[in-house]
Amino acid sequence: MSRTDSTGFVAGYPLKAHNTFGLDVRAQWACRIERETQLMAAVRDPRAAGLPRLVLGGGSNVVLTGDFAGLVLLVALRGRRVVGEDADAVYVEAAAGEPWHEFVAWTLKQGLPGLENLALIPGTVGAAPIQNIGAYGLEMCERFASLRAVELASGETVELDAHDCAFGYRDSFFKREGRNRLVITSVTFRLPKAWQPRAGYADLARELASNGYAANGKQPDAQAIFDAVVAVRRAKLPDPLELGNAGSFFKNPVVSAEQFKALKKRQPDVVSYAQPDGRVKLAAGWLIDRCGWKGRAMGAAGVHERQALVLVNRGGASGAEVLALARAIQHDVLVRFGVELEIEPVCL
Numbered sequence: 001m002s003r004t005d006s007t008g009f010v011a012g013y014p015l016k017a018h019n020t021f022g023l024d025v026r027a028q029w030a031c032r033i034e035r036e037t038q039l040m041a042a043v044r045d046p047r048a049a050g051l052p053r054l055v056l057g058g059g060s061n062v063v064l065t066g067d068f069a070g071l072v073l074l075v076a077l078r079g080r081r082v083v084g085e086d087a088d089a090v091y092v093e094a095a096a097g098e099p100w101h102e103f104v105a106w107t108l109k110q111g112l113p114g115l116e117n118l119a120l121i122p123g124t125v126g127a128a129p130i131q132n133i134g135a136y137g138l139e140m141c142e143r144f145a146s147l148r149a150v151e152l153a154s155g156e157t158v159e160l161d162a163h164d165c166a167f168g169y170r171d172s173f174f175k176r177e178g179r180n181r182l183v184i185t186s187v188t189f190r191l192p193k194a195w196q197p198r199a200g201y202a203d204l205a206r207e208l209a210s211n212g213y214a215a216n217g218k219q220p221d222a223q224a225i226f227d228a229v230v231a232v233r234r235a236k237l238p239d240p241l242e243l244g245n246a247g248s249f250f251k252n253p254v255v256s257a258e259q260f261k262a263l264k265k266r267q268p269d270v271v272s273y274a275q276p277d278g279r280v281k282l283a284a285g286w287l288i289d290r291c292g293w294k295g296r297a298m299g300a301a302g303v304h305e306r307q308a309l310v311l312v313n314r315g316g317a318s319g320a321e322v323l324a325l326a327r328a329i330q331h332d333v334l335v336r337f338g339v340e341l342e343i344e345p346v347c348l
């Protein structure tokens, strides 16, 4: 049984509805944060003193392998607004608890394109910088201006720019040195006035072509790209409300030019993307698919049947089952291709 008191603290709080994998675990304490002042009160509450803390927005990038012996902060800060503009861009701020997809749709309704390639990504605005969400040829860091966060140790509000956030591919300061140190409260995006469609990603280009657009013909507007991204994602990726998952379970691995050459010799059809530094990114989904894992299951954890990079909860899976499946996949890919796959979501 969960019990709530006047401070908003709840003991033994069920987290199943707060993680997109649908893992059925509980938090020792949880507190829903609707205003910044509640955040500080929660952090300073004596019941949480010395306990680990976990910030959950949409819970779309986390694997909860057991009950959480600490305080879960359920960030539900809301609000979004245009905060300014200069000659080149319009600046839009959204509170951390805003659902990401609704926020993207809202920017387009305001006539502010720039985020459309990131349509339908599950989770909240506050989670977007943590793994630097990216899809269909765009990474969030390309539209990022700054963010505000509360430092858990001091209670101070701090502002971070892109340099402070040290964004990389599915990576940032918040996954490394900044882990568990800050709670993001709002993010400001820079949406360029000189908008250009970003329509080159293979799946997206195909979908746009089938809607009558062409690279050297009729150009899509931002809404057409938004609609095409939504269609591609719906066709390929499971809806977490129907089938628990955390999106891509592994990062696409980056290998040296030499390792790639050797691999390509053995596997001429390997899917790859040359990187600016000479290394080569491989499609983890392709590697996993080639190992025969697509659509397979181990216990209640499975590999999605249309995208092998996505692990799913077929119903009642535990975090341990999901991780056992992940380890088996990592093993097979390493043995067959000599490539190590790194798990992308945060595992707790």
Ligand code: EPU
Residues within 6 Å of the ligand: 134, 135, 136, 137, 170, 201, 203, 236, 237, 246, 247, 248, 249, 250, 251, 252, 271, 283, 284, 285, 286, 289, 294, 306, 307, 308, 309, 344
């Ligand atoms: N592929 C297969 N079999 C599979 C899956 C993929 O052969 O089961 C091949 C595809 O045919 C394609 C290539 O692998 O040639 C890449 O597949 P896809 O375009 O679906 O993209 P991805 O590299 O698997 C990445 C992101 C996704 C993002 C898509 C589109 C990562 C870890 N994942 O996936 O992000 O939506 O590109 O941009 O970078 C997420 O992070 O949760 C996520 C879904």
